Structures are given as C-alpha cells and as structure tokens.
Amino acid sequence: MSLFSREVIDSGVAGPHLVITAGVHGDEFEPMQCIHALMDQLPGQLLQGKLTLVPCVNVDAFLSGDRTGADNLDLARICPGDPDGSITMQVGHELTELIKSADYYIDLHTGGTRFSVYPLTGYPLNPDPQALEGSRKMAEAFNLPFIWGTDWRLKGRSMSIACENKVPAIYAEYLGSAQCSQQGVEDYIDGCLNVLGMLGMLQREQPESRVETVVEDASEGSGHMQICHPAPLDGLLTPNYTLGDIVSEGDILGVVRSIDGSQSVELIAGQSGTIIVLHTFSMVREGDATFVIA
Numbered sequence: 153m154s155l156f157s158r159e160v161i162d163s164g165v166a167g168p169h170l171v172i173t174a175g176v177h178g179d180e181f182e183p184m185q186c187i188h189a190l191m192d193q194l195p196g197q198l199l200q201g202k203l204t205l206v207p208c209v210n211v212d213a214f215l216s217g218d219r220t221g222a223d224n225l226d227l228a229r230i231c232p233g234d235p236d237g238s239i240t241m242q243v244g245h246e247l248t249e250l251i252k253s254a255d256y257y258i259d260l261h262t263g264g265t266r267f268s269v270y271p272l273t274g275y276p277l278n279p280d281p282q283a284l285e286g287s288r289k290m291a292e293a294f295n296l297p298f299i300w301g302t303d304w305r306l307k308g309r310s311m312s313i314a315c316e317n318k319v320p321a322i323y324a325e326y327l328g329s330a331q332c333s334q335q336g337v338e339d340y341i342d343g344c345l346n347v348l349g350m351l352g353m354l355q356r357e358q359p360e361s362r363v364e365t366v367v368e369d370a371s372e373g374s375g376h377m378q379i380c381h382p383a384p385l386d387g388l389l390t391p392n393y394t395l396g397d398i399v400s401e402g403d404i405l406g407v408v409r410s411i412d413g414s415q416s417v418e419l420i421a422g423q424s425g426t427i428i429v430l431h432t433f434s435m436v437r438e439g440d441a442t443f444v445i446a
C-alpha cells in the first residue's frame with residue numbers, strides 16, 4: 153500500500169519520466185497548491201514521456217500542521233529511510249524508490265512555519281558531470297531569481313538520493329512563514345511548466361530569464377540551512393535585515409533577547425552575501441538557525 157497519493161500522467165509516447173513532489177515537509181503549502189494546479193492542467197497535454205505528481209509526500213506531517221510527523225523525524229534528513237521503520241522512515245523509503253524511477257526530479261519546498269526563504273532553486277554539485285549539467289539546465293528553466301549549487305555530500309535528502317543515482321534534480325524554495333503566497337504558487341506552476349517545456353514534454357514558449365544570481369559553492373556543508381548563525385540562547389529574535397538584503401561580514405544581523413529581558417546578544421554576519429533565509433518566527437531556541445547568507 154502506498155503511503156502517499158500520486159497522479160501519473162502518461163503521454164503514451166516514449167520519453168523522460170519527470171517526478172515532481174510537494175509536502176516532504178508538512179507545513180509548506182505553495183508546493184501542494186502548485187501540484188493540484190498541474191493535476192488540473194496537464195492531463196492530455198504531454199507530447200512525450202511520463203509525469204508523476206505527488207501533492208503531499210508527508211501526509212502525517214501535513215495533518216499535524218508541522219514540518220515533521222508524529223515521530224519527529226525530518227523526512228529530508230533520513231532518506232533512503234527504512235520500509236520496516238517508523239512512519240517517516242517508511243515514507244522515506246517509498247520516496248527513495250520513486251526518485252530512483254525518475255529521469256528528472258523536482259522537489260518543491262518553502263521555509264515552512266518558522267522561516268522565509270528567498271525564491272531560489274538549488275541542486276547538489278553532483279560529481280557526475282551529466283547529472284550536474286541536467287540540474288543546471290533545470291534550474292535555469294525553472295526561472296527563479298536565485299540559483300544555488302551546493303555541497304553534494306549532504307546526506308539523507310531527496311537531493312542526496314537523486315545525486316547518488318545520477319538523476320538530474322533541483323529543489324525549490326519560496327517564502328514560507330506559515331503563509332501560502334499566491335505569487336509563489338504561480339511562480340512554481342510556471343517553473344514546472346518551463347522545465348516540462350525544456351525537456352520537450354510540453355509545447356511551451358520559454359519566457360525570458362529572471363535569474364539574477366548564480367552561486368555554486370562546493371565547500372563542505374554549504375547548503376545546510378539549519379546550521380547558519382545559530383541563536384545563542386532561547387529568546388526573542390529582532391532582525392535588522394530582511395530577505396534578499398546584501399550584508400557584509402561583521403554586520404549586526406539582529407539581536408536575540410532572553411525572555412526575562414536580562415540578556416541581549418547580537419548576531420554577527422559570518423560572511424558577506426545575500427540573506428536567503430530568515431527565521432521569521434520571533435521565538436528562537438538556542439541553536440536554531442537565524443539567518444542564512446549565500
């Protein structure tokens with residue numbers, strides 16, 4: 153029995169198998185609405201190949217209104233999972249099998265409840281040159297303003313499985329903060345249609361490029377969003393900058409003040425660049441990522 157629903161749209165003509173997933177994290181909603189729109193639009197439209205659409209991989213997490221399900225495991229850290237493990241491990245196993253069946257893969261995310269992310273597409277800098285070239289082409293076609301190539305050695309993610317199996321793949325991020333941005337839904341629909349067009353699966357005129365920045369950073373740990381500028385204590389975060397701002401190393405990004413008010417600690421930028429992730433939920437726990445700079 154399948155742990156998540158999927159819609160398979162088969163053109164009946166030989167061609168690539170593209171898999172698009174939403175809801176690897178349960179509190180990321182633009183991706184789910186995007187998949188629903190593609191389910192409405194695409195049947196009967198494909199010129200070649202096969203498209204598998206998954207509106208919500210992590211149903212347990214979605215129903216909890218949370219990033220993770222009841223076992224508190226992060227689906228994007230435990231792949232390839234385990235068919236005999238807890239619910240998230242089982243879903244991880246099923247997702248892994250699906251990714252392995254793909255010729256191209258798109259995984260749609262957002263910052264969820266607590267974070268906001270600058271609209272971007274990312275991919276691991278796959279040591280396999282063909283897979284890497286495929287990922288780059290997909291990211292360019294998807295057409296969000298920021299493209300981020302990162303460390304391929306990160307483990308447990310949907311992207312790690314794609315990388316190991318040499319499947320050209322991208323993930324996308326778009327805002328978050330417990331909202332569902334309609335602009336985000338539309339940009340995600342356009343992005344997916346652009347990739348389908350680029351792969352020759354759909355008749356589509358490619359729009360003008362909106363890509364502003366391409367960063368490829370192969371250093372170890374790059375792309376790991378949860379270890380950047382950790383909160384020094386439990387408390388309330390007041391940011392001095394917002395998403396997309398450009399900062400220099402040494403800038404004071406914000407302040408975390410303890411709940412009793414007795415202690416304020418400044419967060420100092422550890423590098424120069426663009427703020428691509430912001431912890432928008434005011435409450436932070438010690439060690440939570442607050443700002444990611446790329």
Ligand SMILES: [Zn+2]
Nearest residue numbers: 177180261262
């Ligand atoms: Zn996510």
